[in-house]
Amino acid sequence: MRPPTDRLADALHRALLPLLESELPLLESDMTSLVLPGEADLSEVTASGSALRRFLHGLPGVDQVGVEKRAATLATRSIKRASKVQALELAIGMVDLTTLEGADTPGRVRSLCAKARIPAPGYPDVPSVAAVCVYPDMVATAVDALSGTGIHVASVATAFPSGRAHLDIKLADTRNAVADGADEIDMVIDRGAFLAGRYGQVLDEIVAVKNACGDAHLKVILETGELATYDNVRRASWLALAGGADFIKTSTGKVSPASTLPVTLVMLEAVRDHAALTGEIRGVKSAGGIRTTKDAIRYLVLVNEVAGAAWLHPDRFRFGASSLLNDLLMQWHKQATGRYWTSNRVTID
Amino acid sequence: MTATSSVPDLITPTWEYAPAPEARDVVTIRPSHGLFIGGEFVDPADGGSFATISPSTEEHLAEVALAGPRDVDRAVAAARKAFTGWSKLSGTERGKYLYRIARLLQERAREFAVLETLDNGKPIRETRDVDIPTAAAFFFYHAGWADKLDWAGLGPNPRSLGVAGQIIPWNFPLLMLSWKVAPALACGNTVVLKPAETTPLTALLFAEVCQQADLPPGVVSIITGAGETGAALTAHDDLDKIAFTGSTAVGKSIQRQVAGSGRRVTLELGGKAANIVFDDAPIDQAIEGIIDGIFFNQGHVCCAGSRLLVQENVHDLVVDRLKQRLGTLRLGDPLDKNTDVGAVNSAAQLERITALTDTGEAEGATRWELDCPLPERGFWFRPTVFTDVGQSSRIAQEEIFGPVLSVLSFRTPDEAVAKANNTPYGLSAGVWTEKGSRILWMADHLRAGVVWANTFNRFDPTSPFGGYKESGFGREGGRHGLAAYLEPAEVDA
Amino acid sequence: MATRLDVNKTYKLYVGGAFPRSESGRTYEIADTKGRFLANAAQASRKDVRDAVTAARKAQPGWAAATAYNRGQVLYRVAEIMEGRREQFTGEVAVSEDLSSRNAAAVVDAAIDRWVWYAGWSDKFAQVAGAANPVAGPYFNLSVPEPTGVVGALAPQSSSLLGLIEVLAPIIVSGNSVVAVTSQDRPLPAITLAEALATSDLPGGVVNLLTGQTDELAPILAGHLDVDAIDLTGMAGRDTTDLEVLAAENLKRVLATPDTEPDVTDPPAGPRRILAFCETKTVWHPKGR
Structure with a gap:
C-alpha cells in the first residue's frame, strides 16, 4: 500500500483536476488546505473567502432530473428474506430515536429511552437504537435514563430549528448540552447566510460549534428543504465537511420537505468523495x-450502492425518526414469525 | 481507486440482496404457436417450426411456426382484404380499438414483462418499467391521432397507404412492435408484422390482445420466422409500405430490393453514438448517463452511447468513477428484480460481441471488465470498458450491439463534434455539460436524429426517433412518425 | 446599316462558384426544337461530378450555418438578378422550349416568382415542420428539421428553367448544397441561371450545375457515397431501379420519379419538397432547478 500522502495527492489531483485546469486563479494550495482536516488549515481557508467560494462553486453541478431518476431506480430494489432481516436490524440500530416537541416532559423522555434500550422486549436479537435525540434541556434526563447502555445522547443545539440567534447563544446552547452529558450535537447551519453567499460565516460558525463540542460528535443539519437546490445541498455538504462535521444531516424535521432519497443521495456522494479525497470517513443522517x-430500506440501498457497504454502520449512517422504529419492529416480527403483526403489540412511547 | 478502499475498517458485513425473482407463473407459455393470420392462429403452409429459447438459461420455451412464402401471401392477402374496411372506418372508431389495445397491454403488463424477460434475456426491471409501459403508451398516444390526421402536417384528408410489411428486431420486441403497429393502424393501414426469430413470444401474445380487443381480422397479422421469412415479406409485391428496424446491412438490402417500385420505406438502422462528457458536466449524473447509455439492455440498443468521448482534462476522473460505478452493477438472473444486466440475446450475438472485443484488444486498446461471476448456462458477457481507443479502431467504428464501451478523449468542442460525426451512422448522440449555450451549439452541430443533453436513452411516443446518414430514414413517434404511414390527399388526386 | 455580328456565349459548367469547361474537354451540340444549332454545351464527365460533389460538400456547412433570414435574402437576391436579365432568360426559354415570347416571358416570370416563394420559406418551414413534443417526463423536447447535406438532383427535361428552379430552390433553402444535372437537351437557361447565381451572394459551391448526358451522369451521382440524397425528378416516366439500387449503398434519401414530368406552373401545396431533403433532429434536455 502506498503511503497515505501519495494517495491523498492522487485523490486530490483527480477530484480537483477540472477546477485546477479550468480556472487560473485557484491555487493548488488553497484547495489542499480546504479539504485537509485541522484547525490551522481551516483558518487558512476562512482567511480566503474567495477560495472557498471558488471551491464550492467549482464543484460539479447536480442535475435534478438525473439524480431523482437514479434515486427512483434504486428505490425499485427488492429486498427480501435474509437480506431484509439484516436490513431491519441494521436500520433499528441506526435510529436516532427523537422527540423534539414543545410538550416534551421528563416522563416522555424516560419512556423513549426505555424503548431505545430494548425496542422489542423478549427478542434479544433486536438491537438497541443508536441514540436518543432531545432538546438541550432534556439531555440530563436522557443521560440519566441511558446510563451504562452505550446508547448515545444526541441534543439539537444552536437555536434549533431556525438557528436565528446570536453566535454566543448558539455556543452556550451547545456547551450546556455537552455539559449535561450529550455526546452528539445536532447543529443547524445559518441557511440565511448560506443563501446570501456568506459561506465564510457559515464555515466559521460550524468550526466554532465544533470547538464548543469538545469530544462530542457534531452533526451539521443543512436543512435541505430550505436550500432548495441539489447544487446547494452539495455545496453545503462540503462546507460542513470542511468545517469538521462528523455527520452531515438533512433536516430538522420542522421544515417540509425534510429528508428525501435524492437529497440523501447527493449527501452520500459528498461523504464518499470526501473520503476518497482525504481518507476520512464522515457520516450522513x-x-x-x-x-x-420500505422507506428505511430504500435509504439503506442508497447507502450501500452510492457510498458503499462501509457506510452500513450506525457510526456512518443514521435515521432521525420517531415513528419509524415501530414500523421496523412490526416488520421485524413479521419476518421472525411469518405473521403480519399488529400495532397493538408494539408499544406507543 | 474506490472510496471504500481508503475507509478505516469497521465491522460492516456486506449486505447481499437475497434473490428476488419475479413470479414466473403469471404467464403460461403454450408449447407451440401458429401464425396469426386473418384474426386467428393457423398452421404454417409448409408445417415448419423453430424453437425459441430463454437466453439466460438456454431453456426451451416454445415451438414457433416458421412462415414460408405461401404464409406471407396469405397474411398479405388478409391484410389487403382488411384494408378496405379498416381504412374506411371512422378515425374515432379506429382510435377506440387502439385505446382498447393500450388498456389491454396495461392490464396484462406483468404477463408481458415476464414473457419478454424470458424470451429476450433482459432484466425484468427494464421490461416492467420501460418496455411494456412505453409500448402501451405508444398505443395510447397514437389512438388519439386516428381521428385528428388532418392536423398531422400533410394537409386535409391525408390517405392511408395500404398494407404495411413490418420487421422488428429482438432488442425491444414488444416496444418495437408498438412503434410499428400503433402509427400504422392509427393512420388506417393494415399490417403484417414479423418479429425477430429469437424473440417471437410477446408478439404472439400481442396477437391474443388483438383478439381480446376484437380487432377486425387481418388488420394485424403476425408471422414468425427468420431472415428468409423477412425477405419473403419485403419482396412481396402487394405491399404499399415497408418498415424495418434492424441492421444497416439488411436495411440497405431492403432499399435495393424495393428500388424502382415506388414503395414507401422507413428504415431504423444501426448506430455508433458518441456520448460526450465535458469537464463541467454534472459528473455523477453523467456517470449514470454513460451507464444507461451503454449497459441498458446489455447494450443491445441501436442508439446506445457506445463511444464515450471525454474531455481530456477529466478523462482519468471519469474513467475511475465509471469503473467504480460499474462495480455496483448486478449481473444475473433477468427475472430477479434487482438485476441490472441480463443475458445477451443469443449465442450468435455473443459470438459477435466476443469477436469484436477481441479485435479491440488486438488493436491495442486497454480492456477492463466487471469482475463478476457469470451464470453457467446461457449467453453472458461482462460489462466491458475499453480505454486507449483510437478513432480508427474497429471497436470505435463498428456497432458492437453489446455491453462494450469505447472511451476516447477530445480537447475542444470542435474536436468533440468532429469525432462524434466521424462515422457513417447518425442515430443519436449525448452531451454532458452545465453550460447551456454549449449544449445548444453542440446540438446544432451533431449529425444525429436524437440528441440527448444531460440525459441519455429517453424514449417517448410523442418524440420522433430515427437517424441521419446510414442510420436510416423516416421517423417513428410524434407527429413526424405519422408521415411514414400517410400520403397527402393531393397525390391521390 | 451594316448588321453587327453577335458575340456568342460559351456555355460552361458551374462548379464551386466558377465556370469551368468539362475536364474531359467534351462538348455536345444544342439545337432548338427545329434542329437549328444554338450552342455547344459542356458535356460533364465522371470527374466533373466528383469535383462538383467536392465543391458542394465544402460549401454546405457554411451555407447551413447562415441564418435563415440570410438564406432567404440570398434566394430573394437571385430573383432580383433574374429580373434584371429577364429578356435574356425569355429568349433562351423561348428557343429551348419552343415557346412564343409571350409564353416564355410568363415562364420566366413564374421562375422569378418561384425564387421569391421559396425565399419566404427559409425562416418558416422549420416552424411549420418542427414540434415541441410533450413527453411524459420532466424534459424539454424539441424537433427541428435540418438540411440533409449534399443533394444530387436530376432536373426536369422539358421545363428547362422553371422546372430546374422548382428542383433547386427547395433543396438549398434549408441549407443543403446541390449538384444538379440540367435538362439534357435544353441546358442553356440553366447556365444563364448559373450566371445569375454567381452574382447573387450565393456562396460558391452551394449550387453546382452540370450539363451533359443524364444517363451518363445520373448513376455517378446516385452511386457517390458523399451524396446524401438524390432527387430523381428528371427521370420522369423512366425506370430508375438501377439508380435507386446505387443510392442504397449509403442509404440516400430518394425523391422518387413521378410518372410524368410534374406541372410546376404553380408553387406546390406546401413545403414538401423542402422537407424531402431535411432530417428531423430531436433534442432532449431535463428540466430541473
Whole structure:
C-alpha cells in the first residue's frame, strides 16, 4: 500500500483536476488546505473567502432530473428474506430515536429511552437504537435514563430549528448540552447566510460549534428543504465537511420537505468523495419524513450502492425518526414469525 | 481507486440482496404457436417450426411456426382484404380499438414483462418499467391521432397507404412492435408484422390482445420466422409500405430490393453514438448517463452511447468513477428484480460481441471488465470498458450491439463534434455539460436524429426517433412518425 | 446599316462558384426544337461530378450555418438578378422550349416568382415542420428539421428553367448544397441561371450545375457515397431501379420519379419538397432547478 500522502495527492489531483485546469486563479494550495482536516488549515481557508467560494462553486453541478431518476431506480430494489432481516436490524440500530416537541416532559423522555434500550422486549436479537435525540434541556434526563447502555445522547443545539440567534447563544446552547452529558450535537447551519453567499460565516460558525463540542460528535443539519437546490445541498455538504462535521444531516424535521432519497443521495456522494479525497470517513443522517420500513430500506440501498457497504454502520449512517422504529419492529416480527403483526403489540412511547 | 478502499475498517458485513425473482407463473407459455393470420392462429403452409429459447438459461420455451412464402401471401392477402374496411372506418372508431389495445397491454403488463424477460434475456426491471409501459403508451398516444390526421402536417384528408410489411428486431420486441403497429393502424393501414426469430413470444401474445380487443381480422397479422421469412415479406409485391428496424446491412438490402417500385420505406438502422462528457458536466449524473447509455439492455440498443468521448482534462476522473460505478452493477438472473444486466440475446450475438472485443484488444486498446461471476448456462458477457481507443479502431467504428464501451478523449468542442460525426451512422448522440449555450451549439452541430443533453436513452411516443446518414430514414413517434404511414390527399388526386 | 455580328456565349459548367469547361474537354451540340444549332454545351464527365460533389460538400456547412433570414435574402437576391436579365432568360426559354415570347416571358416570370416563394420559406418551414413534443417526463423536447447535406438532383427535361428552379430552390433553402444535372437537351437557361447565381451572394459551391448526358451522369451521382440524397425528378416516366439500387449503398434519401414530368406552373401545396431533403433532429434536455 502506498503511503497515505501519495494517495491523498492522487485523490486530490483527480477530484480537483477540472477546477485546477479550468480556472487560473485557484491555487493548488488553497484547495489542499480546504479539504485537509485541522484547525490551522481551516483558518487558512476562512482567511480566503474567495477560495472557498471558488471551491464550492467549482464543484460539479447536480442535475435534478438525473439524480431523482437514479434515486427512483434504486428505490425499485427488492429486498427480501435474509437480506431484509439484516436490513431491519441494521436500520433499528441506526435510529436516532427523537422527540423534539414543545410538550416534551421528563416522563416522555424516560419512556423513549426505555424503548431505545430494548425496542422489542423478549427478542434479544433486536438491537438497541443508536441514540436518543432531545432538546438541550432534556439531555440530563436522557443521560440519566441511558446510563451504562452505550446508547448515545444526541441534543439539537444552536437555536434549533431556525438557528436565528446570536453566535454566543448558539455556543452556550451547545456547551450546556455537552455539559449535561450529550455526546452528539445536532447543529443547524445559518441557511440565511448560506443563501446570501456568506459561506465564510457559515464555515466559521460550524468550526466554532465544533470547538464548543469538545469530544462530542457534531452533526451539521443543512436543512435541505430550505436550500432548495441539489447544487446547494452539495455545496453545503462540503462546507460542513470542511468545517469538521462528523455527520452531515438533512433536516430538522420542522421544515417540509425534510429528508428525501435524492437529497440523501447527493449527501452520500459528498461523504464518499470526501473520503476518497482525504481518507476520512464522515457520516450522513437522514431525518424527517422517514416513517416506514420500505422507506428505511430504500435509504439503506442508497447507502450501500452510492457510498458503499462501509457506510452500513450506525457510526456512518443514521435515521432521525420517531415513528419509524415501530414500523421496523412490526416488520421485524413479521419476518421472525411469518405473521403480519399488529400495532397493538408494539408499544406507543 | 474506490472510496471504500481508503475507509478505516469497521465491522460492516456486506449486505447481499437475497434473490428476488419475479413470479414466473403469471404467464403460461403454450408449447407451440401458429401464425396469426386473418384474426386467428393457423398452421404454417409448409408445417415448419423453430424453437425459441430463454437466453439466460438456454431453456426451451416454445415451438414457433416458421412462415414460408405461401404464409406471407396469405397474411398479405388478409391484410389487403382488411384494408378496405379498416381504412374506411371512422378515425374515432379506429382510435377506440387502439385505446382498447393500450388498456389491454396495461392490464396484462406483468404477463408481458415476464414473457419478454424470458424470451429476450433482459432484466425484468427494464421490461416492467420501460418496455411494456412505453409500448402501451405508444398505443395510447397514437389512438388519439386516428381521428385528428388532418392536423398531422400533410394537409386535409391525408390517405392511408395500404398494407404495411413490418420487421422488428429482438432488442425491444414488444416496444418495437408498438412503434410499428400503433402509427400504422392509427393512420388506417393494415399490417403484417414479423418479429425477430429469437424473440417471437410477446408478439404472439400481442396477437391474443388483438383478439381480446376484437380487432377486425387481418388488420394485424403476425408471422414468425427468420431472415428468409423477412425477405419473403419485403419482396412481396402487394405491399404499399415497408418498415424495418434492424441492421444497416439488411436495411440497405431492403432499399435495393424495393428500388424502382415506388414503395414507401422507413428504415431504423444501426448506430455508433458518441456520448460526450465535458469537464463541467454534472459528473455523477453523467456517470449514470454513460451507464444507461451503454449497459441498458446489455447494450443491445441501436442508439446506445457506445463511444464515450471525454474531455481530456477529466478523462482519468471519469474513467475511475465509471469503473467504480460499474462495480455496483448486478449481473444475473433477468427475472430477479434487482438485476441490472441480463443475458445477451443469443449465442450468435455473443459470438459477435466476443469477436469484436477481441479485435479491440488486438488493436491495442486497454480492456477492463466487471469482475463478476457469470451464470453457467446461457449467453453472458461482462460489462466491458475499453480505454486507449483510437478513432480508427474497429471497436470505435463498428456497432458492437453489446455491453462494450469505447472511451476516447477530445480537447475542444470542435474536436468533440468532429469525432462524434466521424462515422457513417447518425442515430443519436449525448452531451454532458452545465453550460447551456454549449449544449445548444453542440446540438446544432451533431449529425444525429436524437440528441440527448444531460440525459441519455429517453424514449417517448410523442418524440420522433430515427437517424441521419446510414442510420436510416423516416421517423417513428410524434407527429413526424405519422408521415411514414400517410400520403397527402393531393397525390391521390 | 451594316448588321453587327453577335458575340456568342460559351456555355460552361458551374462548379464551386466558377465556370469551368468539362475536364474531359467534351462538348455536345444544342439545337432548338427545329434542329437549328444554338450552342455547344459542356458535356460533364465522371470527374466533373466528383469535383462538383467536392465543391458542394465544402460549401454546405457554411451555407447551413447562415441564418435563415440570410438564406432567404440570398434566394430573394437571385430573383432580383433574374429580373434584371429577364429578356435574356425569355429568349433562351423561348428557343429551348419552343415557346412564343409571350409564353416564355410568363415562364420566366413564374421562375422569378418561384425564387421569391421559396425565399419566404427559409425562416418558416422549420416552424411549420418542427414540434415541441410533450413527453411524459420532466424534459424539454424539441424537433427541428435540418438540411440533409449534399443533394444530387436530376432536373426536369422539358421545363428547362422553371422546372430546374422548382428542383433547386427547395433543396438549398434549408441549407443543403446541390449538384444538379440540367435538362439534357435544353441546358442553356440553366447556365444563364448559373450566371445569375454567381452574382447573387450565393456562396460558391452551394449550387453546382452540370450539363451533359443524364444517363451518363445520373448513376455517378446516385452511386457517390458523399451524396446524401438524390432527387430523381428528371427521370420522369423512366425506370430508375438501377439508380435507386446505387443510392442504397449509403442509404440516400430518394425523391422518387413521378410518372410524368410534374406541372410546376404553380408553387406546390406546401413545403414538401423542402422537407424531402431535411432530417428531423430531436433534442432532449431535463428540466430541473
